[in-house]
Amino acid sequence: xxxxxxxxxxxxxxxxxxxxxxxxxxxxxxxxxxxxxxxxxxxxxxxxxxxxxxxxxxxxxxxxxxxxxxxxxxxxxxxxxxxxxxxxxxxxxxxxxxxxxxxxxxxxxxxxxxxxxxxxxxxxxxxxxxxxxxxxxxxxxxxxxxxxxxxxxxxxxx
Amino acid sequence: xxxxxxxxxxxxxxxxxxxxxxxxxxxxxxxxxxxxxxxxxxxxxxxxxxxxxxxxxxxxxxxxxxxxxxxxxxxxxxxxxxxxxxxxxxxxxxxxxxxxxxxxxxxxxxxxxxxxxxxxxxxxxxxxxxxxxxxxxxxxxxxxxxxxxxxxxxxxxx
DNA sequence: ATCAGGTCGTTGGTCGCACCAACGGTTCTG
DNA sequence: CAGAACCGTTGGTGCGACCAACGACCTGAT
Numbered sequence: 001x002x003x004x005x006x007x008x009x010x011x012x013x014x015x016x017x018x019x020x021x022x023x024x025x026x027x028x029x030x031x032x033x034x035x036x037x038x039x040x041x042x043x044x045x046x047x048x049x050x051x052x053x054x055x056x057x058x059x060x061x062x063x064x065x066x067x068x069x070x071x072x073x074x075x076x077x078x079x080x081x082x083x084x085x086x087x088x089x090x091x092x093x094x095x096x097x098x099x100x101x102x103x104x105x106x107x108x109x110x111x112x113x114x115x116x117x118x119x120x121x122x123x124x125x126x127x128x129x130x131x132x133x134x135x136x137x138x139x140x141x142x143x144x145x146x147x148x149x150x151x152x153x154x155x156x157x158x
Numbered sequence: 159x160x161x162x163x164x165x166x167x168x169x170x171x172x173x174x175x176x177x178x179x180x181x182x183x184x185x186x187x188x189x190x191x192x193x194x195x196x197x198x199x200x201x202x203x204x205x206x207x208x209x210x211x212x213x214x215x216x217x218x219x220x221x222x223x224x225x226x227x228x229x230x231x232x233x234x235x236x237x238x239x240x241x242x243x244x245x246x247x248x249x250x251x252x253x254x255x256x257x258x259x260x261x262x263x264x265x266x267x268x269x270x271x272x273x274x275x276x277x278x279x280x281x282x283x284x285x286x287x288x289x290x291x292x293x294x295x296x297x298x299x300x301x302x303x304x305x306x307x308x309x310x311x312x313x314x315x316x
Numbered sequence: 317a318t319c320a321g322g323t324c325g326t327t328g329g330t331c332g333c334a335c336c337a338a339c340g341g342t343t344c345t346g
Numbered sequence: 347c348a349g350a351a352c353c354g355t356t357g358g359t360g361c362g363a364c365c366a367a368c369g370a371c372c373t374g375a376t
Contacts, residue, residue, distance in 0.1 A: 027185030
């Protein structure tokens with residue numbers, strides 16, 4: 001038998017009061033759920049980000065993809081390799097600027113994105129279960145504020 | 159010169175609407191800031207967590223430390239090794255149960271914790287700069303709710 | 317008293333993510 | 347035309363989170 005003793009497993013209060021700790025902790029949790037879900041469909045976070053960017057912005061270069069999704073150029077290469085291999089995107093040299101590759105989303109890619117988005121949506125509702133609808137938007141807003149602030153003002157100019 | 163062009167670097171809206179994405183994104187940001195700060199004092203997240211737990215709960219076994227801080231047993235080993243090497247904790251076998259090591263915080267360790275906490279505090283205020291005081295507590299509360307819910311109800315019983 | 321099953325510390329890996337340095341090819345700019 | 351800047355690519359680093367397996371040890375049921 002297991003006997004769930006509630007007395008033992010308590011976290012240090014100091015950690016519970018440290019926002020950055022809570023953020024990374026929550027991220028770890030989200031990470032676990034998202035990863036587990038993505039692994040099942042053979043995808044990765046980078047796949048999702050890149051597909052989403054391509055859907056929204058159309059054919060675009062790898063460097064631009066990296067900038068928009070905050071992914072390192074070198075990691076974009078591997079991601080595109082994967083996606084090309086799965087026929088989700090096409091990579092071809094931009095005739096107008098032979099330094100660049102133009103990445104194009106295929107129909108299969110669009111489907112793929114839809115699929116992954118669905119998977120993530122499921123995880124989302126699971127993760128945010130304890131929050132009301134308005135709380136979720138509040139959380140989203142606060143996080144966005146932090147990110148935008150850091151992107152614009154302090155820190156790197158995105 | 160750098161010329162901060164604001165027109166190019168926009169993120170896909172799909173990502174901006176995906177909470178789990180925002181969370182991991184924010185975590186990455188927090189991670190970057192925290193790491194940079196911790197590296198300067200030669201510490202790591204695990205160090206902080208372990209020290210905080212020892213301060214709050216007194217002498218305790220490595221397994222228990224792992225449980226309280228959500229750190230894998232094997233990673234606790236390395237962390238304690240580091241801390242022992244820096245004279246911040248002492249590791250000795252529990253005479254009552256020779257399977258366990260009892261980890262004790264030293265005075266230097268207490269100081270160390272204080273120091274690290276100060277560093278993290280600085281990062282915190284930087285990270286949460288765009289939020290008002292009440293917004294910060296809101297954020298903290300929401301994150302806590304998510305974590306507690308997952309720890310208690312769904313998922314693992316902590 | 318014994319023995320199976322559980323716990324603990326430890327070793328030795330794996331994997332994803334974020335990042336950096338450097339290279340050749342290309343384009344832009346002075 | 348020369349140098350600066352940019353692109354894709356290769357190769358490598360480091361942290362954080364995990365997992366499997368081992369010997370030593372404790373405990374409970376028989």
